[in-house]
Structure formats: C-alpha cells, structure tokens
Amino acid sequence: MKFTLHVWRQSGPNARGEMKQYEATGVNPDMSFLEMLDVVNQELIARGEEPIAFDHDCREGICGSCGIVINGVPHGPRRRLANGKIEAKTTCQTYMRDFTDGQHLWLEPWRAGAFPVIKDLVVDRSAFDRIMQAGGYISANTGGAPDGNAILIPKRDQEKAMDAAQCIGCGACVAACKNASAMLFVAAKVSHLGILPQGQPERAQRVVRMVEQMDKEGFGNCTNYMECEAACPKEISRQFIARMNRDYLWAQTQDLETTSSGGAG
Amino acid sequence: MNLLVKPVRSSLGKKYAMAVTGLLLIGFVLGHMAGNLLIYLGPDAINSYAHALKSNPGLLWTARIGLLLVFVIHVLLGVTLALENRAARPQRYEYDATLRASWASRNMMLTGLVILAFVIYHLAHFTLGVVTTTEDNKNYLDLVEVKQGLKTYVPEPSLNLSQLDPNQVDARHDVYRMVVSGFQIWWVSVSYWLAMAFLGLHLWHGGSSFLQTLGLNSFRYASVVRLIGPLLAILVVIGNSSIPLAVMLGLIK
Ligand code: HEM
Numbered sequence: 039m040k041f042t043l044h045v046w047r048q049s050g051p052n053a054r055g056e057m058k059q060y061e062a063t064g065v066n067p068d069m070s071f072l073e074m075l076d077v078v079n080q081e082l083i084a085r086g087e088e089p090i091a092f093d094h095d096c097r098e099g100i101c102g103s104c105g106i107v108i109n110g111v112p113h114g115p116r117r118r119l120a121n122g123k124i125e126a127k128t129t130c131q132t133y134m135r136d137f138t139d140g141q142h143l144w145l146e147p148w149r150a151g152a153f154p155v156i157k158d159l160v161v162d163r164s165a166f167d168r169i170m171q172a173g174g175y176i177s178a179n180t181g182g183a184p185d186g187n188a189i190l191i192p193k194r195d196q197e198k199a200m201d202a203a204q205c206i207g208c209g210a211c212v213a214a215c216k217n218a219s220a221m222l223f224v225a226a227k228v229s230h231l232g233i234l235p236q237g238q239p240e241r242a243q244r245v246v247r248m249v250e251q252m253d254k255e256g257f258g259n260c261t262n263y264m265e266c267e268a269a270c271p272k273e274i275s276r277q278f279i280a281r282m283n284r285d286y287l288w289a290q291t292q293d294l295e296t297t298s299s300g301g302a303g
Numbered sequence: 304m305n306l307l308v309k310p311v312r313s314s315l316g317k318k319y320a321m322a323v324t325g326l327l328l329i330g331f332v333l334g335h336m337a338g339n340l341l342i343y344l345g346p347d348a349i350n351s352y353a354h355a356l357k358s359n360p361g362l363l364w365t366a367r368i369g370l371l372l373v374f375v376i377h378v379l380l381g382v383t384l385a386l387e388n389r390a391a392r393p394q395r396y397e398y399d400a401t402l403r404a405s406w407a408s409r410n411m412m413l414t415g416l417v418i419l420a421f422v423i424y425h426l427a428h429f430t431l432g433v434v435t436t437t438e439d440n441k442n443y444l445d446l447v448e449v450k451q452g453l454k455t456y457v458p459e460p461s462l463n464l465s466q467l468d469p470n471q472v473d474a475r476h477d478v479y480r481m482v483v484s485g486f487q488i489w490w491v492s493v494s495y496w497l498a499m500a501f502l503g504l505h506l507w508h509g510g511s512s513f514l515q516t517l518g519l520n521s522f523r524y525a526s527v528v529r530l531i532g533p534l535l536a537i538l539v540v541i542g543n544s545s546i547p548l549a550v551m552l553g554l555i556k
C-alpha cells in the first residue's frame with residue numbers, strides 16, 4: 039500500500055509549525071499506524087532529515103501515550119464493527135488495512151491551548167497530571183495488608199467505578215472536543231474514586247479541586263457535543279460528566295475546609 | 304462571599320447558570336405558546352387573556368423585568384462561554400472533522416443570536432407596533448357593549464387606544480385582530496416561520512443539554528433525556544408556526 043502523509047512539523051514549543059507532505063510507500067496492510075511511521079522515519083533518517091516525533095509506549099492500547107489526530111479524528115477514523123458498534127481504539131491499535139490504498143492522511147497533534155506542542159505530534163499533557171495531583175487520589179493507611187474484601191462494595195458500584203477507571207488519560211477527549219474541554223477525563227477520574235467507599239472521605243474536595251485545576255489549565259467548557267464520548271478509546275460515557283455535574287453541586291453544600299485537612303489517622 | 308463566587312465563576316457554575324436560565328426561558332416559551340394558541344378559541348379568548356395579563360401592572364412589570372434579567376444573563380454568559388471555548392483551542396485543526404455533534408449543538412451561538420434578533424423584531428412588531436405601521440394595523444380595540452345586562456366586547460378597529468382615556472372607557476386591546484392582520488402579510492408570516500426554525504434548532508440541542516448540565520441524566524434515563532430536546536423543539540415549532548399558517552390559509556380571519 040502507499041499513502042500521502044500531510045504531517046504537522048514543528049521543531050520546538052515556540053517554533054512555528056506547518057503541514058509537510060511525505061510519501062509512504064511499500065506499506066504492509068497489517069502494519070500498525072505507528073509501525074508505518076517508523077518506516078517513514080527510517081527513510082527520513084537515511085536521507086539525513088529529522089524524523090517525525092510522536093508519542094508511544096506500550097503499543098497495545100493500554101498506556102495512553104500515543105495519540106495522533108488522523109484526518110480530524112483523534113486516534114484515527116473508526117470502523118463500524120460487525121455487531122453495529124463503532125470501534126474504539128488508540129492510534130497504536132490502528133492498522134493500515136483500515137485505510138484505502140493511495141489515501142491522503144492528515145496527521146496533527148492534539149490541539150488545545152492546555153496541551154502545548156513539544157515537537158511535531160508530541161504534546162505536553164502535564165495539565166492532566168496537575169489535575170490528578172489536585173484530587174485524583176485517596177488517602178490510605180500504611181501498615182499490615184488489610185483483608186481483601188473487608189470493605190463491601192456493591193457490584194453495581196464496582197462495575198461503574200471500573201468503567202470510569204478504564205480512562206487511560208490519553209487526552210483524545212480534549213482533542214476531539216470543539217471547545218478543547220477536559221470534562222470527560224476529569225469526570226472519569228472524579229467518578230472512579232468517588233463511587234467507591236474508599237473515595238468518600240475526600241469526595242467533596244476532590245471534585246471541587248479537580249474542576250478548579252481543570253479551569254486553571256485553560257481547558258474549554260462543556261457544550262455537551264459528546265464528541266469526547268465518540269472519540270474515547272475506552273468508551274467512557276457522558277453519564278460520568280452528568281455525575282460530576284451533580285457531584286460538584288452537592289460538594290458546594292459540604293464543609294470543604296475540614297474535609298481537606300486529611301485527618302490525623 | 305468567596306463561597307458563592309468561586310463555584311459560580313467556575314466552568315461548571317457558568318454552565319449551571321446557562322442551564323437554569325435556559326430552563327426558565329423554555330418555561331416562558333411554552334407559557335407564551337399556550338397563550339398564543341388561545342387564538343384558536345376565538346377573539347374573546349385571546350383578548351381577555353391579554354387583557355388579564357395587562358391589567359395588573361405590578362405583576363406585568365415584575366415578570367417583564369425578571370424575564371429580561373434571565374435573558375440578559377443567558378446571552379452574556381453564552382457569549383462568555385463561546386469566547387472562552389474559542390480561546391481554549393488557539394491553533395485550529397487543518398483537517399477538521401465531526402464525529403457525533405449535531406449541527407444544532409455546534410451552532411448554539413448562531414441560533415441564539417437569531418433568536419435575539421427575532422425577539423427585538425417581535426417586540427417591535429406586536430408590543431410596540433412599529434413594524435407594520437399601515438393605518439388599519441394599529442391599535443385595534445375592543446369596546447365594551449352592554450347587551451341585555453351582559454358585557455361583551457365588540458371590535459372597533461377605527462378607534463385608537465392611545466386617543467382614549469382608559470379611565471373613561473371600558474376598552475381592551477384587540478390582540479386577535481392585530482395578529483390576524485399581521486400574519487396576512489406574507490413576509491411577516493415567513494419571518495416568523497424562519498425564527499421558529501432557529502428557536503427549534505436551539506431547543507433541539509438545548510432542551511436535552513440543560514438536563515445533562517444540571518446532572519439530571521443517568522444510564523437509566525439517557526434515552527429519555529436524548530429525546531426531550533427534539534420533542535420540545537418539534538412541539539414549539541409546530542405550535543407557534545401553525546398560527547401564521549392558519550391565517551395564511553384563511554382558517555382564522
Ligand atoms: C427563548 C430563548 C432561549 C431559550 C429557550 C434558550 C434555551 C437554552 C438552553 C436550554 C440551553 C442549554 C443550556 C445547557 O447546555 O446547559 C441554551 C444554551 C445556549 N444558549 Fe440559549 N436560549 C434562548 C436564547 C438564547 C439567546 C438569545 C442566545 C444568544 C446569544 C443564546 C445562546 C446560547 C448559547 C451560546 C448556548 C450554549 C452554551 C454552551 O453550552 O456553551 N440563547 N439555551
């Protein structure tokens with residue numbers, strides 16, 4: 039297979055970027071998208087040119103490192119599966135057989151003011167880390183290991199929390215949102231801990247602080263387009279955003295100062 | 304103070320305010336439509352309804368000022384949010400694609416601004432009477448007539464309300480005649496249909512969106528919440544648009 043790539047090239051955070059055209063030839067249909075880029079990069083290196091920088095790590099769809107906007111879709115266009123569902127996947131789990139031979143592909147980084155470009159297709163997602171530091175944790179005592187199932191968790195809560203915990207923090211929701219809003223990410227993180235009994239002591243401060251940090255980072259507001267839900271490789275539901283909206287409202291009735299001191303335990 | 308200001312100024316707080324004012328505006332739109340539909344019950348129904356609304360100036364002005372406040376908050380916050388949202392993506396995509404977002408959801412600012420323009424036009428038309436200023440289209444009046452001890456109103460289009468002393472005569476505004484003669488002009492009817500299309504688009508998204516914003520959505524009710532906006536939009540568009548249509552078809556004269 040062969041493809042014409044239009045790639046965002048930007049040599050550094052403050053450099054001006056532009057779309058540059060490359061030809062990818064001799065592509066095996068069973069190559070992953072990133073393997074195709076590896077091949078293109080080898081040719082660039084052989085020609086003495088700067089290879090295209092992109093993020094990746096596990097290459098099996100679980101770490102959340104990769105992320106390229108391909109033809110306007112974060113992680114790449116998605117197929118309708120045999121069962122009628124739209125496939126959910128990361129860039130590293132996208133295969134060249136999903137495209138048509140000779141297709142033009144436009145490769146861009148996640149575009150958001152809160153995710154500044156470091157180089158080419160690599161963006162700085164530390165805004166997500168700062169949101170997590172603001173409240174995406176629980177406090178736990180150290181010491182002897184507690185009994186496995188000492189705390190009862192209803193199955194429905196457990197499953198809902200696990201659905202939220204699927205979030206790998208890749209940032210596709212921000213990239214997909216017309217407002218570059220981080221609501222789906224923050225909602226997933228707020229809910230995943232907030233639904234479980236272990237997350238209750240810090241529940242009010244968690245949602246308030248994480249939302250506060252989200253705003254500080256300069257993400258947009260939510261207009262309920264649901265582009266995030268459609269782009270999420272882990273199929274995080276909009277219902278977690280509704281849940282966060284409820285939780286934030288409820289948190290305003292709580293005494294945030296005392297819950298934030300952590301206790302003397 | 305900080306206690307209130309912080310949550311209200313947050314991204315979520317602004318959206319709650321958007322949703323609450325949107326809900327109040329939906330309430331107004333539905334109430335207003337219910338009043339409009341009284342036209343199908345004949346001149347007396349709608350004229351006495353309008354008369355009742357206007358005969359309590361205290362209530363009338365409280366409602367008017369309240370509505371204006373709600374409207375202004377909704378518009379100003381809508382503009383603020385739109386500007387913030389634009390700023391959140393300083394570099395736009397070279398290749399832009401949309402996966403799921405409806406046209407209505409992506410154009411709330413446009414449909415909102417058309418509604419704003421329409422509201423001004425609508426007030427100028429019916430409340431202030433400055434759009435169609437032809438002689439026979441102004442200050443329609445019902446005058447009271449006592450027949451066999453019963454008070455009935457008879458239309459007196461030749462009389463001008465502003466030239467009469469309301470303390471001297473028992474008269475009321477003939478809304479029925481004003482509406483009918485207004486919609487007999489084809490371009491007035493068309494302009495109202497257009498405005499209803501834009502209001503419909505705004506409600507198509509907004510009518511479901513405000514529930515999600517207020518957290519009134521869940522896995523169980525998702526399919527219902529998704530339907531409320533479109534249903535509301537269809538209801539309002541059909542209900543209001545039917546009136547100019549009925550006039551144009553001569554069903555109401
Ligand atoms: C009768 C008039 C109106 C009604 C019933 C109405 C209703 C609504 C509702 C229910 C929402 C959804 C709120 C949410 O997502 O939580 C909304 C959103 C919005 N409205 Fe209106 N609205 C009206 C007039 C206007 C006007 C005149 C503007 C002018 C700028 C406007 C601009 C907006 C914008 C920009 C949004 C989207 C905000 C966002 O989610 O980012 N609306 N409206």
Ligand code: FES
Nearest residue numbers: 095097102104130
């Ligand atoms: S590289 Fe780990 S999810 Fe794609």
